[in-house]
Amino acid sequence: MTSARNRELLALVPVAVLLTAGFAGVFSQENDQLGNLSLVYGAYFLAICLATHVYLRIRLPNADPYLFPLLATLTAFGLVMIYRIDETLARDQANWFVLGLVLFALTIHFLRDYEVLERYRYTIAIGGLLLLLAPRLPGIGQQVNGAYLGVKVGPIAFQPAEFTKIAIIVFLASYLREHREVLIVGARRVLGVTLPPLKHFGPLLVVWGASMFMLVFIRDLGSSLMFFAAFLALLYVATGRFSFVVIGMLMFLVGAWFFASTVPHVHERVEIWLHPYRDPEESGYQILNSIFAQADGGLFGKGFGQGLITVPGTDQALLPAAQTDTIYSLIVNELGLFGAVGVILVYLLVTARGFKVALLASDGFSKLLAVGLSSVFAIQAFVIIGGVTRVIPLTGVTLPLISYGGSSIVANFVLLALLLLVSDRARREAAEPPGRMATMGPAA
Amino acid sequence: MDYDPISVALKFGFLAVLYLFVLVIARSAFKDLRRTLAPAPDSTGFHAAPGFAEAPRGPDAWLVAERGGGLERQHRFDLIGGLSIGRSKEADVRIDDRYASSLHARVFSREGRFFVEDMSSTNGTLLNGATLQGEADLIDGDTVQIGDTVFRFEVG
Numbered sequence: 001m002t003s004a005r006n007r008e009l010l011a012l013v014p015v016a017v018l019l020t021a022g023f024a025g026v027f028s029q030e031n032d033q034l035g036n037l038s039l040v041y042g043a044y045f046l047a048i049c050l051a052t053h054v055y056l057r058i059r060l061p062n063a064d065p066y067l068f069p070l071l072a073t074l075t076a077f078g079l080v081m082i083y084r085i086d087e088t089l090a091r092d093q094a095n096w097f098v099l100g101l102v103l104f105a106l107t108i109h110f111l112r113d114y115e116v117l118e119r120y121r122y123t124i125a126i127g128g129l130l131l132l133l134a135p136r137l138p139g140i141g142q143q144v145n146g147a148y149l150g151v152k153v154g155p156i157a158f159q160p161a162e163f164t165k166i167a168i169i170v171f172l173a174s175y176l177r178e179h180r181e182v183l184i185v186g187a188r189r190v191l192g193v194t195l196p197p198l199k200h201f202g203p204l205l206v207v208w209g210a211s212m213f214m215l216v217f218i219r220d221l222g223s224s225l226m227f228f229a230a231f232l233a234l235l236y237v238a239t240g241r242f243s244f245v246v247i248g249m250l251m252f253l254v255g256a257w258f259f260a261s262t263v264p265h266v267h268e269r270v271e272i273w274l275h276p277y278r279d280p281e282e283s284g285y286q287i288l289n290s291i292f293a294q295a296d297g298g299l300f301g302k303g304f305g306q307g308l309i310t311v312p313g314t315d316q317a318l319l320p321a322a323q324t325d326t327i328y329s330l331i332v333n334e335l336g337l338f339g340a341v342g343v344i345l346v347y348l349l350v351t352a353r354g355f356k357v358a359l360l361a362s363d364g365f366s367k368l369l370a371v372g373l374s375s376v377f378a379i380q381a382f383v384i385i386g387g388v389t390r391v392i393p394l395t396g397v398t399l400p401l402i403s404y405g406g407s408s409i410v411a412n413f414v415l416l417a418l419l420l421l422v423s424d425r426a427r428r429e430a431a432e433p434p435g436r437m438a439t440m441g442p443a444a
Numbered sequence: 445m446d447y448d449p450i451s452v453a454l455k456f457g458f459l460a461v462l463y464l465f466v467l468v469i470a471r472s473a474f475k476d477l478r479r480t481l482a483p484a485p486d487s488t489g490f491h492a493a494p495g496f497a498e499a500p501r502g503p504d505a506w507l508v509a510e511r512g513g514g515l516e517r518q519h520r521f522d523l524i525g526g527l528s529i530g531r532s533k534e535a536d537v538r539i540d541d542r543y544a545s546s547l548h549a550r551v552f553s554r555e556g557r558f559f560v561e562d563m564s565s566t567n568g569t570l571l572n573g574a575t576l577q578g579e580a581d582l583i584d585g586d587t588v589q590i591g592d593t594v595f596r597f598e599v600g
Contacts, residue, residue, distance in 0.1 A: 300459070303455045305451075345470075429533070
């Protein structure tokens, strides 16, 4: 029986091989020769991962063995694809990766007893919301393609929504742990559907209001959907009532529909989604080329470095925002359906491991925190992959850990740190000899 | 279109390593599923699952969950041999209640009668709304409150 950390160590080897093979593929295409540079990069990457692994071995020996290698795989994917687009961007991304791991280590160091988060839940929630509103502040806010997602203070630019998502999950996990009782007690069944008592619609309405407010204020359908869906996932786990999820989804659809017809930017995004051919050279350009690029990839793709990002012979982008929004399309283009399914499988496995952490955790807050963090990660991946495949309107949410962007990398490694903290405690408790199981009689 | 053999090999090599990696991790996830020893809680892990084993004979007393504690309402806990109630894993009836101590109270039988005893808990136990001192006799219909969690004692 190999220990958790040994399994993690073994799993990191294929990740480094992936990165090396990816870089080698890109190099062979760009330089027509295979230098040893890809091996050097692979070795650097492995060294950084090993350092993190040693840190985990010391601080969290019982934590889930596969979460870190899975997230490292996604990062490796990102580094290879971004390198293939632009060398300097990849260097930035690698620096962000290291910074992300530093913050990851600091989170583990300072939040060993992550219950303290519960004590500061209102502070965390308000801080998160203020961050979210920062892009609308004059001077530091930045508007990108009509959505207010970025903040720029001096030389530092970041996307606050990435950090807000963690703050909101921490708050909701803590809040629902305490209040889920009242949501269940007093629920009535109407026509076979369990409805919460009217007065307890309050929290649901508040979160719904917040996400609608985001839709209007930040003008980003993707983030709004991400937050609300994560809330519904938590609400479902906390209460076990599927009807809440259905009611919530209906509320979101009605709200989104209403604002899509009144807020111009959101309306435009929905129009592009529904009718991309109305203006194929301008507004529909990105989504159409994204879909063509994916179709062009076929089953196994065109190979590293062989996809077209710019129109041949010119500087005009064929795949706009290839390093961020449409990086998934580029992966499909160069690695084909199999590569794409591989990426989605990695996201699925991360989520599965996260839910496993939640199942093992013994107290309500840990359970809800693990569920919330894994859900928001999965939903974010869905929102952007759904966007570039035209399942839902395309928005400016990043593909977690693959897209170019410091905030995304750093925030997701902090998210991983929290998940591993919960996991370490849960697995340690689960490994101890179990107490007597509750004696349960036949259900009344 | 030219097919550079190295490039093609690297692409398929990359995909092969990726899928092997995913396969190994997925396999271990399936193993974990099979290795689950204890009867799994229901999907969310919060609600007490219905009992798996029927009691060999009809029990003669129960604690019925009235509200709180993360317990399913009206769930009946058999009192054969007594039960301990608390927040920890060691408790027979585990409740999720922030005001409960890890081993908060116990119910036991002595000479055919049932008693409830507070196990020096931090926030105390209420029997029919009054603070319980040490142990007390239980009568059909009594309520036992621990934090926000309420049980009803029932004799069948």
